[in-house]
Amino acid sequence: MPRKRRGTMAAIAGAGGLLGLMLLAAAVPWLPLDSPYVTDLDARLATPSAAAVLGHDALGRDVLARMAYGARISLGVGVCTVVASLTLGIALGALAGYLGGWTDEIVARVIDVLLAFPGILLAVALAAVLGPTLPNVVLALSALGWTGYARLTRTQVMSLRQRDFVVAARALGVGPVRIVTRHLLPLAAPLLLVQATFGLSGAILAEATLSFLGLGVPPPLPSWGAMLDEGRVFMLVAPHLVVAPGLALAVTVLALQLLGDGLRDLLDVPS
Amino acid sequence: MRRRLLLVPATLLGALALVFAFLHLVPGDPVEVMLGEFAMPADVASMRRGLGLDRPLPVQFVRFLAGLVTGDLGDSIAFRAPVTRVIAERYLATLELAAAALLLALLAGIPLGVLAALRHGSAADALIRGLSLLGVCVPSVWLGPLLILVFSIQLAWLPVSGRGSLAHLVLPATTLALGMAAILIRLTRASMLAVLRDAHLRTAVAKGASACRTVTHHALPSALPPVVTVVGLQAGALLAGAIVTETVFSWPGIGRLLVQAIAARDYPLVQGCVLVVAVTYILMNVTADLLVAWLDPRTREDA
Numbered sequence: 001m002p003r004k005r006r007g008t009m010a011a012i013a014g015a016g017g018l019l020g021l022m023l024l025a026a027a028v029p030w031l032p033l034d035s036p037y038v039t040d041l042d043a044r045l046a047t048p049s050a051a052a053v054l055g056h057d058a059l060g061r062d063v064l065a066r067m068a069y070g071a072r073i074s075l076g077v078g079v080c081t082v083v084a085s086l087t088l089g090i091a092l093g094a095l096a097g098y099l100g101g102w103t104d105e106i107v108a109r110v111i112d113v114l115l116a117f118p119g120i121l122l123a124v125a126l127a128a129v130l131g132p133t134l135p136n137v138v139l140a141l142s143a144l145g146w147t148g149y150a151r152l153t154r155t156q157v158m159s160l161r162q163r164d165f166v167v168a169a170r171a172l173g174v175g176p177v178r179i180v181t182r183h184l185l186p187l188a189a190p191l192l193l194v195q196a197t198f199g200l201s202g203a204i205l206a207e208a209t210l211s212f213l214g215l216g217v218p219p220p221l222p223s224w225g226a227m228l229d230e231g232r233v234f235m236l237v238a239p240h241l242v243v244a245p246g247l248a249l250a251v252t253v254l255a256l257q258l259l260g261d262g263l264r265d266l267l268d269v270p271s
Numbered sequence: 272m273r274r275r276l277l278l279v280p281a282t283l284l285g286a287l288a289l290v291f292a293f294l295h296l297v298p299g300d301p302v303e304v305m306l307g308e309f310a311m312p313a314d315v316a317s318m319r320r321g322l323g324l325d326r327p328l329p330v331q332f333v334r335f336l337a338g339l340v341t342g343d344l345g346d347s348i349a350f351r352a353p354v355t356r357v358i359a360e361r362y363l364a365t366l367e368l369a370a371a372a373l374l375l376a377l378l379a380g381i382p383l384g385v386l387a388a389l390r391h392g393s394a395a396d397a398l399i400r401g402l403s404l405l406g407v408c409v410p411s412v413w414l415g416p417l418l419i420l421v422f423s424i425q426l427a428w429l430p431v432s433g434r435g436s437l438a439h440l441v442l443p444a445t446t447l448a449l450g451m452a453a454i455l456i457r458l459t460r461a462s463m464l465a466v467l468r469d470a471h472l473r474t475a476v477a478k479g480a481s482a483c484r485t486v487t488h489h490a491l492p493s494a495l496p497p498v499v500t501v502v503g504l505q506a507g508a509l510l511a512g513a514i515v516t517e518t519v520f521s522w523p524g525i526g527r528l529l530v531q532a533i534a535a536r537d538y539p540l541v542q543g544c545v546l547v548v549a550v551t552y553i554l555m556n557v558t559a560d561l562l563v564a565w566l567d568p569r570t571r572e573d574a
Contacts, residue, residue, distance in 0.1 A: 113285030118507035246413030
């Protein structure tokens with residue numbers, strides 16, 4: 001199958017899945033769901049039944065309702081993290097790439113140092129000192145997530161800055177901010193879009209990991225990662241507590257991977 | 272290459288500064304956080320002195336670096352023992368787990384990637400691609416509990432948790448290896464496909480080299496360098512991924528120690544764990560770079 005056609009199919013499947021998830025998450029308050037917080041001790045660890053499709057958790061809370069509200073948290077944290085990282089990354093990357101010199105040297109070294117730590121490690125350490133709250137999770141993930149976008153923007157801006165059309169624009173008296181935003185960034189957009197798609201899946205997984213370790217979203221807020229952690233203790237008697245949130249995570253990540261792969265093929269972005 | 276090697280000490284120093292700054296990132300007074308709000312003022316003062324927090328910041332940093340040289344990372348509050356000693360016991364356990372996972376990922380990822388590239392477009396290729404996509408999508412926070420559910424609880428083939436026999440190693444290593452294996456499949460496949468189009472392969476075939484020899488002597492050596500670079504980067508991801516895997520399987524390694532130290536607000540120990548993992552990661556990347564330079568002469572020139 002040709003690359004473009006496979007790309008279109010993957011992108012459509014991924015975008016459809018993601019859109020469906022986002023609509024579902026947005027519509028949750030209007031859906032006929034139980035409260036995700038009300039406990040019913042008689043229904044503790046109840047397995048799935050007609051009344052509660054996904055059963056109840058260790059405190060007798062409705063698992064379906066917690067899954068649905070959890071989607072809002074997982075996607076919300078993911079989107080906020082990507083938006084914050086993207087903004088910071090583009091700003092610093094463009095600044096470093098366009099100005100060069102000392103600015104560039106400093107930004108590049110900071111990126112090097114941050115990337116010298118393996119993935120989730122710094123997020124764990126940062127979340128640990130900041131304390132487990134929803135904004136702190138976004139803060140910890142964005143404080144580390146911007147480096148990828150910054151590096152990409154910096155390389156792009158550096159390679160484009162001496163091209164004829166930029167020199168021409170500068171000669172016409174166009175200011176640096178306008179050159180970057182109107183002439184350089186649009187050319188880097190496809191790359192950034194693909195990276196942001198994978199970044200979203202990374203952020204969602206990172207939130208799940210932090211919450212799983214008890215460093216993310218504080219209880220009783222439902223997050224898929226936190227639900228996995230709570231459910232894992234009762235795996236022997238209530239396996240549904242582990243299966244449901246994990247499946248939701250895997251499906252979300254699958255949709256984003258398909259979308260990212262598809263966009264990469266469609267936009268001719270090198271992997 | 273030389274430029275990259277020259278950057279290593281600078282990066283290391285930056286990483287150390289960041290780890291050092293960590294204790295000062297704690298909102299409020301770290302000593303009061305660690306001792307709790309009902310601590311005696313005398314205890315607070317003596318702990319602050321013990322941690323050297325009463326000195327000016329530059330002095331603290333120099334002492335921190337001097338301590339590193341002599342292998343002194345301070346004392347763990349929860350374990351009442353030197354951080355270095357507490358970490359040393361766990362470090363081997365993490366290395367054992369990470370090495371097993373690395374081996375599994377390499378043994379599964381590279382042959383499957385090569386096979387998919389050689390059978391490009393076939394059903395086998397589609398199957399392997401599907402498997403690798405699945406591997407990328409299943410997070411270890413899910414895979415770990417799922418494997419326990421199936422292989423320890425339902426089938427009762429393997430132990431639920433802990434460290435000891437080889438059987439203890441199977442599930443955690445598999446959990447840790449899956450994501451990396453999936454990435455290696457993709458990468459090996461893409462790299463092989465690019466190499467298979469190369470002229471030197473056609474020459475090898477034209478000269479009458481057997482299919483097997485063409486792959487092992489001509490295609491693989493050209494396809495491997497990008498894979499090695501990513502293995503270096505992913506080996507660090509293994510160390511970080513060990514945080515989750517070790518927590519799920521109660522594996523007594525550095526990842527679980529870090530989580531325990533955080534829960535106990537034992538900041539010197541947290542600092543030590545982060546430091547050891549980061550330094551290991553940096554050294555692994557350097558090793559991968561050197562290995563790539565050895566495999567692929569083109570990268571030896573400064574780029």
